[in-house]
Amino acid sequence: GAGVSQSPRYKVAKRGQDVALRCDPISGHVSLFWYQQALGQGPEFLTYFQNEAQLDKSGLPSDRFFAERPEGSVSTLKIQRTQQEDSAVYLCASAHDTQYFGPGTRLTVL
Amino acid sequence: AQSVTQLDSQVPVFEEAPVELRCNYSSSVSVYLFWYVQYPNQGLQLLLKYLSGSTLVKGINGFEAEFNKSQTSFHLRKPSVHISDTAEYFCAATSGSARQLTFGSGTQLTVLP
DSSP: OOSOEEEOSEEEEOTTOOEEEEEEOOTTOOEEEEEEEOTTSOOEEEEEEETTEEEEOTTOOSTTEEEEOTTSSOEEEEESSOOGGGOEEEEEEEESSSEEEOOOEEEEEO | OOOEEOSOSEEEEETTOOEEEOOEESOOTTOEEEEEEEOTTSOEEEEEEEOSSOSEEEOGGGOEEEEETTTTEEEEEESSOOGGGOEEEEEEEEOTTOOSOEEOOOEEEEEEO
C-alpha cells in the first residue's frame, strides 16, 4: 500500500473490556513498531517486530498488553481488561531503514 | 539510555518570520536524529533525518537542521514560516543497537497571521 494504515481510527471501550488494534505496514517492510502517545506527550516505544519475531517488548506497560505479527505483515496490539490509564493514541510504524507512521488509533477507556 | 529534550513546549511566531525549534539529546554513541511533524488527528510525518556525513541536513517544506556534536543538539530551523506550518514537532533519536525511537515531548508551533 501507499502507507501504513491502522484500524479502527477511534475506539471507545468500557473499563474492563478487551480491545484489538490493527496495523497494516508498508508492503515489504521487515520492521514494525508500536508506540503509545499520551495526550500532550511524545510517543513512547512499546514493542518491535522483525518479520514475525518480536525482538523487543520492553516497553509494554503490563502483562495486559500483547502484540503479535504471525505472518510477518499485519500486526495486532491487544489490550486486555482495559483501564482508564490506557487511554492514548496508539501509533504503528513500519521501516526498511526510516520509520513511517500510520495515523494512529485513539483509544478512550471510560 | 537515550533521552531527548525539547526545551520549548510552545512557540508562537508571526507568518514569514524565521523560527528555531530546539532539541538536545543525551547520548552521542552512534546517534541518529530525526524531526517529525504531526498535524491534528494525523500520524507523524518525517521532516528530515541525520544519519552521518554533513552536519547540515535539509528536509521537506523548507526546513533544515544542524547536528552539533559538541553541544549535543539538533535544532530545527526555517527562514520563513507559513500558516500551514502550524503543527506539533517532535525530535527523536536512536543510538547504538537500539532500533526504536526515543522522542522528545514535542513543540507546538503556532504561526500567527
